[in-house]
Every structure is written in C-alpha cells, then in structure tokens.
Amino acid sequence: MVIEVDRLGKTFGDTEVLRGVSLSVAPGEFLAIVGPSGSGKSTLLYCMSGLEPATSGSVRILGTTLGTLSRGGLAELRRDHLGFVFQSYNLIPSLTARDNVALPARLARRGISGADIDRALAEVGLADRADARPSALSGGQQQRVAIARALALRPDVLFADEPTGALDTTAGEQVLDLIGKVVADGRSVVMVTHDLRAAARADRVLVLRDGVVHRELDHPDAAAIFTAMGD
Incomplete structure (x- = not known):
C-alpha cells in the first residue's frame, strides 16, 4: 500500500475531530473523502499527508511512519514524494506561470529543467500561458497552474483539498480530468x-461523519454517495 492509516485520532483542545480512523490507499488508486462540514475530512487529509500531526494512531507513506520522522525528514518526504493542490491556488502573484511551477523545486534546491516545466504546463493545457502572471489567468487556469506545479516533480501521491471548490462547472471538470490522468499514470490521489x-470520479469513496468512517463505497455514482451520506 502507498498509504496506511491506523486508528488515527486528532484532538484540538477539548474537541475530538478524528476518532480512530483506519484506511489504506493502493498504488494508482483514486480515493475521495466526503462528509458534512465539521466531519473531519480536511483534518484527515492534513494528518495523512504530514501537514498536521496526529494526536494518536499512525500514518505510513511508502513504508515510512510519519511519526518517526524529524521535522526535516518529514519535509523531505513531502518534497520528494507528495504533491498538494488546494482550493486556494497559492500562486505567487509576481511570478509567471512558468516560475510558479518551478518554485518548489528551486526552494528545495532540486534541479528542474525548462523542459520539465514546459511539459508540466503542456499537460494542463497552458503551454501558451507560461509567461502570464496569475492576475491574467482565470480561476480555472490558476488551478491548472497549481496542478502543474504539484505534478512537475512527479509525486507518488497527490493530495487535493476541495480542488474544484472555487471553480465553475466547466473549469471544475477540466481539473478533475487532469486529476484522473494522474491516476492513469499509476500514481495515487487522495x-x-x-x-x-x-x-463519483474516484475508485473508492469514504463517507466521514463525526470523525469516523461512516460508509465506504466502491465506484459509486453521485446518487449513491448522496444516499450514503444521509443514511
């Protein structure tokens, strides 16, 4: 398994947000996590990816237990093996699309060629917008730049938190198509x-409720997910 989560718990003050969540993610699998507001789904993603420390339980990524890593080791794991896409695009306004894509590699002092950057932008359909700054791009285009940035270093796992939340239907479908290509390339998506x-694009859907996995669905359609959330 690429990711193994065992009895994961997370508490903020007196509030128990995650309560003993266990799950796994296989190579090349697309896992979606849904649930009502306050169910803990974003907290689960942050703990799974090492962006937020868990209170209890464990997370293993590519055979490494996150809790055993130093701060530097955790940063290295994220840098070398994980990609992130968020609802807020987190682009640097003063940089071009090309420079935004290159930035994480340069900050990590990892070599990335101009060809790799151009390939990443071409994969998201923005080869002709490489010199544009974020203010000159639509929301959908900015999200595609963010995806190109995440994919430029070919991560083993892509974590996406509400990647279509700020987009219209057409732009959202384009972003989901790109995420689907990540899975088709043999990498995993959460x-x-x-x-x-x-x-419903995912291979498997977890319905989270009150910090626990309420239902697990294989290849469901939107209607089945809606029903499972209401059960």
Missing part, C-alpha cells in the same frame, strides 16, 4: 470534496 459529482 481528494477531499463536497462535490458529489467530483467524488
């Missing part, structure tokens, strides 16, 4: 979303 049509 996506948190409130959009049931987006979740």
Whole structure:
C-alpha cells in the first residue's frame, strides 16, 4: 500500500475531530473523502499527508511512519514524494506561470529543467500561458497552474483539498480530468470534496461523519454517495 492509516485520532483542545480512523490507499488508486462540514475530512487529509500531526494512531507513506520522522525528514518526504493542490491556488502573484511551477523545486534546491516545466504546463493545457502572471489567468487556469506545479516533480501521491471548490462547472471538470490522468499514470490521489459529482470520479469513496468512517463505497455514482451520506 502507498498509504496506511491506523486508528488515527486528532484532538484540538477539548474537541475530538478524528476518532480512530483506519484506511489504506493502493498504488494508482483514486480515493475521495466526503462528509458534512465539521466531519473531519480536511483534518484527515492534513494528518495523512504530514501537514498536521496526529494526536494518536499512525500514518505510513511508502513504508515510512510519519511519526518517526524529524521535522526535516518529514519535509523531505513531502518534497520528494507528495504533491498538494488546494482550493486556494497559492500562486505567487509576481511570478509567471512558468516560475510558479518551478518554485518548489528551486526552494528545495532540486534541479528542474525548462523542459520539465514546459511539459508540466503542456499537460494542463497552458503551454501558451507560461509567461502570464496569475492576475491574467482565470480561476480555472490558476488551478491548472497549481496542478502543474504539484505534478512537475512527479509525486507518488497527490493530495487535493476541495480542488474544484472555487471553480465553475466547466473549469471544475477540466481539473478533475487532469486529476484522473494522474491516476492513469499509476500514481495515487487522495481528494477531499463536497462535490458529489467530483467524488463519483474516484475508485473508492469514504463517507466521514463525526470523525469516523461512516460508509465506504466502491465506484459509486453521485446518487449513491448522496444516499450514503444521509443514511
């Protein structure tokens, strides 16, 4: 398994957000996590990816237990093996699309060629917008730049938190198509979303409720996910 989560718990003050969540993600699998607001789905993604420390339980990524890593080791794991896409695009306004894509590699002092950057932008259909700054791009285009940035270093796992949340239907479908290509390339995706049509693109859907896995669905359609959330 690429990811193994065992009895994961997370508490903020007196509030127990995650309560003994266990799950796994296989190579090349697309896992979607859905649930009502406050169910803990974004917290689960952050703990799974090492962006937030768990209170209890464990997470293993590519055979490495996150809790055993130093701060530097955790940063190295994220840098070398994980990609992230968020609802907020987190692009640097003063940089071009090309420079935004290159930035993580340069900050990590990892070599990335101009050809790799151009390939990443071409994969998201923005080869002709490489010199544009974020202010000159639509929301959908900015999200595609963010995806190109995440994919430029070919991560083993892509974590996506509400990647279509700020987009219209057409732009959202384009972004989901790109995420689907990540899976087709043999890499794994973990996506948190409130959009049931987006979740229906996944191989497997977990319905989270009150910090626990309420239901698990294989290749469901949006109607089946809606029903499972209401059960």
